[in-house]
Amino acid sequence: MAKQxxxxxxxxxxGPGYEAEGVLSRSEAEWEMAKLLSDGWQFMGAGGGNGAEDLGAIGLGFALFSKDATTVDDSPLMS
Structure with a gap:
């Protein structure tokens, strides 16, 4: 079975100047993760580390989720 x-x-x-497209604050990320879990996504794992020097080494984190898929972007995987 395929997974999304x-x-x-x-x-x-x-902090000021740390806005980046697709990068959430911790509270925004908690909200997004809660929505994924309530929609049937399964938690796979998480990690993180120090950010780049231009971010003042402020850390970035990530969490991975998966869900069984029979379609991707509304297209069936098999016909």
Whole structure:
């Protein structure tokens, strides 16, 4: 069976100038992860580390979720 996989990326500390497309604050990430779990997604794992020097080494975190898939983008995987 095919699986869909989603990754939620978040910054561990939020401050001025640290907004980035697709990177959530911790509270935004908690909300997104709760929505995924309530929609039937399964938690696969999480990790993180220090950010780049230009971010002042502020850490980034991520969480992975999976869900059984019979379609991807509304297209059947097999006909």
């Amino acid at each position: 996989v989603k990754m939620v990326v978040f910054i561990l500390e939020r």
